[in-house]
Amino acid sequence: VKLSQKRKFLIRNMVESKRSAPHFYLSMEVDAGPLGALRERLKAEGKRITYTHMIVKACALALERMPEANATYREDRILRFNPINIGVAVDVQDELVAPVLKSCQGRELEDLALALDALIAKARERKLSPGDYSDGTFTVSNLGMFGVDRFYAILTPPQSMVLSVGALRSEPVADGDSVR
Numbered sequence: 001v002k003l004s005q006k007r008k009f010l011i012r013n014m015v016e017s018k019r020s021a022p023h024f025y026l027s028m029e030v031d032a033g034p035l036g037a038l039r040e041r042l043k044a045e046g047k048r049i050t051y052t053h054m055i056v057k058a059c060a061l062a063l064e065r066m067p068e069a070n071a072t073y074r075e076d077r078i079l080r081f082n083p084i085n086i087g088v089a090v091d092v093q094d095e096l097v098a099p100v101l102k103s104c105q106g107r108e109l110e111d112l113a114l115a116l117d118a119l120i121a122k123a124r125e126r127k128l129s130p131g132d133y134s135d136g137t138f139t140v141s142n143l144g145m146f147g148v149d150r151f152y153a154i155l156t157p158p159q160s161m162v163l164s165v166g167a168l169r170s171e172p173v174a175d176g177d178s179v180r
Contacts, residue, residue, distance in 0.1 A: 007095060017155050025152050032168050052088065052142045053113040055165055059140060060084055060104035060112070070137050072158040079158075087136035087156060088116060090123045098156060099123050100136040144168060 003011070035054050042049045063070040063084045071080045084105045087098035099119045104112060122128055141153040144167040153164040 014154050017157050021155050049113050056086055057109045057112050064105050072160050081137035085135050085137045087139035089141035090120050092123050097123055098139055099128055099132045
């Protein structure tokens with residue numbers, strides 16, 4: 001199968017990232033019940049908010065509170081990024097792209113959701129410009145909607161972090177003397 005120039009570039013970057021950047025993986029499960037409750041409340045108010053929207057907002061808040069995490073290592077120093085620009089992995093006709101939502105800090109959830117939906121629509125219409133891919137400082141890759149429980153995404157240089165999100169699932173949890 002002949003590869004497009006864009007796909008060749010993406011593959012080269014991924015291979016180079018694995019070769020040149022140290023990858024360190026952490027995995028944990030979290031209680032997503034509060035996210036589901038918030039989503040249902042917002043839905044009742046006529047707002048269409050997805051789990052991905054909420055995850056991007058949570059990442060923006062975390063990076064605001066811990067600016068040392070919104071950084072990279074370059075030439076024997078730590079370079080902190082400002083603003084917070086979050087890439088979101090999107091599957092576009094068997095091609096993975098990660099357009100970047102710019103200046104996420106301080107933005108309300110609904111504003112982020114609208115901007116992200118517009119960016120994803122632009123990606124699916126194949127109308128992204130080079131600027132739509134540039135200046136990412138962090139990436140979110142959510143495969144939960146495909147039933148994937150856990151995966152480890154590859155860093156996009158010069159970013160130092162990527163969040164891989166798996167599927168939501170219900171399971172019993174011991175909570176003191178009860179199981180919920």
